[in-house]
Amino acid sequence: MLKIRNLDASIGDTQILRGLSLNVNAGEVHAIMGPNGSGKSTLAQVIAGHDDYVVTGGSITFKGEDLVPLAPEARAREGIFLGFQYPVEIPGVNNAYLLKAAVNAKRKHQGLGEIDAFEFLKLAREKMTMLDMDPKFLHRGVNQGFSGGEKKRNEILQMAMLEPELAILDETDSGLDIDALKAVAGGINALRDPARAIILVTHYQRLLDYVEPDHIHVLSEGRIVRSGDKSLAHELEDKGYEWLQDIASAG
Amino acid sequence: MNSQISIQELTRALHRLPGTEQTTERRRALQLFADHGFPGQREEDWKYTDLSSIAKISRTWLSADAEPDGPDLARIHAAMASIDAAWIVFANGSLLRDLSPGLSEPGVSASDAVELDVVAVPNRRDDPLSALNRALSRDGLRLQIKGDNAAARPIGILTLDAAQTAVSSSQVRVDIELAPGSAARFVELHLSTGEHEHYSNCVVNLVANPASSCDYVRIQQRDINHSQTARLNLRLQQDSHVRHAAFDLGGKLTRNDLQVDLVGQGASCVLDGLYFGVPGRHIDNHIRVDHCVGPSTSMQDYRGILTGKCRGVWNGKAVVHKGADGTDATQSNHNLLLSEHAEINAKPELEIYAEDVKCAHGTTVGQLDEQAIYYLRTRGIDESAARRILTGAFAAIIVEKSPIPELLGILNEKVVAELQKIAPGVVS
Known part of the structure; x- marks a missing residue:
């Protein structure tokens, strides 16, 4: 589904990704781990299409199509979703409005009509119950005054409503207490599907206790230095990232 | 400075008024304006707003001796139909009684303010523009809201100015008094038509007696070649509350002065505003709240969206007088500049002479x-x-x-x- 080959990406004059390659197939859950500054969030933003990041080499294809020239909104409509590490507060735009606009943008792209208002509300309430979110959040400004945990649940709510083919969740576990972590993990697990791929970008293995990945990749200095199954997460926890940096500089 | 207009020119205008009501008060006001002229940019409050275009319109209008255009009835009816209110209509400064059901609205007592000084807020009447208004108003209106007024539908004040055949100018003057314990709602709508230039000078005085409340919305949607100065003086007695929102969506040069005197304990006001700047527009909001006693509360919250070559001015001031302890005053002004040619001069001001006050202000200017x-x-x-x-x-x-x-x-x-x-x- 997602094929990344020898990807180089920079922000300004600083190169961050250096020859990164990654293959993600439908039905798989991948975890991208690594120390701060290793390029994890950059990878997430480059896949989503952030203007500040420039692809200087290599390729990214999604369902066989070159992703690089596509605008962020086009990528979203193709089925890519980015869950933000720091979800943006948008006072004056209520959550329901954003959800509906997002759902309808995708439906329009698929040649479908706008979602029925009743059906939309029913669906949103259903997903909110699953995420243990108060329905009143639907009518508040997007992320406005939300706690850290509420913002992350809201990201998962958007993902659940949009049903993306590829979801990239950037540090979705950071700043969550155990209840919120469980609710968010529940939301992610509910979306696991043979037709869908999920990439979890995370610094810690904590989330991986609740969402079991099929593959774990360790990023260091802009490329993947080690891949393995879920046992790699425990190894990392025992030995720390420094161990990997030694491997990276040796290799 | 080209902002002086001679007493002779002004007196000629006075003679043209219907009934030639040359009262002492009018003559005094006339002299006051003639002595001062239009405010100039050397005055701190007028630093960014140049009234020379308005002075020019006034001089042309004064010398032309033209009869004002007749009312644009179609436009008036359309405006009245757009909002459910008990309307009172001014066309080029003349009160159209036949088109003003608001004059006989239950709970409202309307009378001519021929003397034009009935409810004038003390100390808020001698600025040059108020004097010009008082001198040259064709019709003044005084509205008294009775204590048992249920404030069903809003009272609408529609100002429609036309400059179809010649440059013109008009004065509108409304004095409102809320009886103790009464509640009232007002919507003020300013519209204009015509190819020629127009200058409107509007003054509203509102006295809120103890325990009264008022919700007030002002919408200004003048044509792009028409200018206005508008002053609203609010005087709030004990435990009275006013919520005011101003929407400036049109006009060429607009200057709004909003003066609030909180003179009774427990008085509060909420002052909101939204303005749009388009190429060629100048929009200036000056707000001053005097906390004369405490506890009293004022909240100013204005926002502007500006694009193209235009200028916005926002000056929000709160003065907390000696003894006004327990004052709570906030001022906020946020501006969105959608082009690099748009300019905004935003300034919150606080003067505090009391103890135990809570004041906060913030202004921002930015892009999306x-x-x-x-x-x-x-x-x-x-x-x-x-x-x-x-x-x-x-x-x-x-x-x-x-x-x-x-x-x-x-x-x-x-x-x-x-x-x-x-x-x-x-x-x-």
């Missing part, structure tokens, strides 16, 4: 949040739609606080229409 645009785009929303949504959201913060909730629909409609005009590429 690029992170928010990106966030919306990652949700599948086009960049242009994202910009439109965020610009609308910026305005919605003020619109949604409308003191008169029934006006939400029409306010939204007007705001969306203006947004479409101010940023065609951005707003779809």
Whole structure:
């Protein structure tokens, strides 16, 4: 589904990704781990299409199509979703409005009509119950005054409503207490599907206790230095990232 | 300075007034204005606003000796139909009694303010523009809201100025007194038509007696070649409350002065505003709240959206007088500049002479949040739609606080229409 080959990406004059390659197939859950500054969030933003990041080499294809020239909104409509590490507060735009606009943008792209208002509300309430979110959040400004945990649940709510083919969740576990972590993990697990791929970008293995990945990749200095199954997460926890940096500089 | 107009020119205008009501008060006001002329930019409060174009319109109008255009009835009826209110209509400064059901609204007592000084707020009447207004008003109106007024539908004050055949100028003057314990709602709508230049000078005095309350919405949608100065003086007695929202969506040069005197304990006011700057427009809001006693509360919250070569001015001042302990005053002004040619001069001011006061102010000038645009785009929303949504959201913060909730629909409609005009590429 997602094929990344020898990807180089920079922000300004600083190169961050250096020859990164990654293959993600439908039905798989991948975890991208690594120390701060290793390029994890950059990878997430480059896949989503952030203007500040420039692809200087290599390729990214999604369902066989070159992703690089596509605008962020086009990528979203193709089925890519980015869950933000720091979800943006948008006072004056209520959550329901954003959800509906997002759902309808995708439906329009698929040649479908706008979602029925009743059906939309029913669906949103259903997903909110699953995420243990108060329905009143639907009518508040997007992320406005939300706690850290509420913002992350809201990201998962958007993902659940949009049903993306590829979801990239950037540090979705950071700043969550155990209840919120469980609710968010529940939301992610509910979306696991043979037709869908999920990439979890995370610094810690904590989330991986609740969402079991099929593959774990360790990023260091802009490329993947080690891949393995879920046992790699425990190894990392025992030995720390420094161990990997030694491997990276040796290799 | 070209802002002086001779007493001879002004006196000629006085003679043209219907009934030639040359009262002492008018003559005194006339002299006051003649002595001072239009305020000049050397005066601190007028630093950014140049009234020489208005002085020129006034001089042309004074020398032309032209009869004002007749009322544009179709436009008046359309305006009246657009908002459910008990309307009172002024056309080129003349009160159209036959078209003003608001004059006989239950709970309201209307009378001529021939002397034009009945409810004048003390010490707030001698600035040059108020003097000009008092000298040359054709019809003054005094509204008294009775204690048992249930404040059903709002009272509408429609000002429609026409400059179809010649340059013209008009004065509108309304004095409002709320009886103790009464409640009233007002919507003021300013419109204009015509190819020629027009200058309107409007003064509203509102006295809120103890325990009365008032919700007030002012909408200014003049044509782009028409200018106005407007002054609202509010005097709030004990435990009275006023919520005022001002929407400036039109006009060429607009200067609004909002003066609030909180003279009774427990008085409070909420002053909101939204203004749009388009190429060639100058929009100046000056707000001053005097906390004469405490506890008393004032909250100012204005927002502006500016694009193209235009200028916005916002000056929000709170003066907390000696002894006004327990004052709570906030001032906020946020501006969205959608082009590099737009200018805003924003200044909150606080003068505090009392103890135990809570004051806060903040102003911002900025562009749309690029992170928010990106966030919306990652949700599948086009960049242009994202910009439109965020610009609308910026305005919605003020619109949604409308003191008169029934006006939400029409306010939204007007705001969306203006947004479409101010940023065609951005707003779809």
